[in-house]
Amino acid sequence: MKLTELNNLIxxxxxxxxxxxxxxxxxxxxxxxxxxxxxxxxxxxxxLNKTQLLTWLNQYPxxxxxxxxxxxxxxxxxxxxxxxxxxxxxxxxxxxxxxPIAHKPDQAADLSEEQINKLLSSPLISLSQxxxxxxxxxxxxxxxxxxxxxxxxxxxxxxxxxxxxxxGKARVVSLDDHISQLLKELKKKSLVNETDHVFMTDRDGxxxxxxxxxxxxxxxxxxxxxxxxxxxxxxxxxxxxxxEKSPNLKIVLQVLGKKRAASLIKxxxxxxxxNQLKKxxxxxxxxxxx
Numbered sequence: 001m002k003l004t005e006l007n008n009l010i011x012x013x014x015x016x017x018x019x020x021x022x023x024x025x026x027x028x029x030x031x032x033x034x035x036x037x038x039x040x041x042x043x044x045x046x047x048l049n050k051t052q053l054l055t056w057l058n059q060y061p062x063x064x065x066x067x068x069x070x071x072x073x074x075x076x077x078x079x080x081x082x083x084x085x086x087x088x089x090x091x092x093x094x095x096x097x098x099x100p101i102a103h104k105p106d107q108a109a110d111l112s113e114e115q116i117n118k119l120l121s122s123p124l125i126s127l128s129q130x131x132x133x134x135x136x137x138x139x140x141x142x143x144x145x146x147x148x149x150x151x152x153x154x155x156x157x158x159x160x161x162x163x164x165x166x167x168g169k170a171r172v173v174s175l176d177d178h179i180s181q182l183l184k185e186l187k188k189k190s191l192v193n194e195t196d197h198v199f200m201t202d203r204d205g206x207x208x209x210x211x212x213x214x215x216x217x218x219x220x221x222x223x224x225x226x227x228x229x230x231x232x233x234x235x236x237x238x239x240x241x242x243x244e245k246s247p248n249l250k251i252v253l254q255v256l257g258k259k260r261a262a263s264l265i266k267x268x269x270x271x272x273x274x275n276q277l278k279k280x281x282x283x284x285x286x287x288x289x290x
Contacts, residue, residue: 003039010035013078030071036211039201040219045076046086053091059218059228111229111237118224120178125220127186132199133217134179136234139164140242141173143210143231152194156184 010031014024037056053072057065077092079085111119119133135141145164153163160180162173175183183198190200197207208216214231221229 001044003035006035006038009079009083010075013075016078016082026067027071030068031075033068033211034072034075036209036215039212040215045079046088048091049088050090056215059230115225119221119229122224124223127182127189128199129216129220131179131182131186132213133220133234134176134182135162136217136231137238138176138179139173140235140238142235143213146199147197147208147210147213149198150195151187151198154183154187154198156180156187 010028014027014031017024017027019027041052041056043052053069057069060068073091076087080087080092116137119137120130122130125133132146135146136143139162141162141164149162149164154175155161155163156175160175160177162175164171164173186198190196199208199213200206201208201212217231217234218228221227
């Protein structure tokens, strides 16, 4: 089943429910995450088992996991009854949700230099995944920004930098040399236009959404380190390193793009001193050895 077909079935299922608007929105959100899970795992509904579904749900807080699991099971039963789509027999019966895995909130901040280098250079994941993890670890970017990142937002010359944020609130962030080189390789491999998105799915060539990216990152970090590290934790690592190492609050705010940064600092992206920015960035992330 193609992803577009699944999304159409989700829309039909939600419309068929006699629910209030807020409840329908909750259903849509939960099933949207499920469709991203489907796109990443590429399973058939007949093969999908309870263990596989629970493992995926374990990345979410207990309440969200319970609600999502219930809504997904309702959707699967609807597919069986109304669309004659076969599902795994064990998912037809009522079942209990296991307690989600409790991750240390500061796990990413406690990563060692060796673990950081594993994340940035492990042969177990793809070039695109390396770039995604690398940008989170070294720029302070968030997934929503990387999901809309286009090649024209990247300057991969000598003083490599990236422009993040919306027009009018854009900020310039220096790029680590290693990450810059990885991005050059990705661009060469992808044969892209400047207006193309940097991160595209392998399945159908569409741009990655932030929920899809989150799944990819959790799977990649678990494969490399043996446990899941969330995108937020990688972002927090970058933020902590920058704040610890940089004495210049103006630049810290500029790089991290705080909500009130525009009123606190009056710096236009085209007036940034790239040499100064590069030095501050290297000082913050000097412990990362490639």
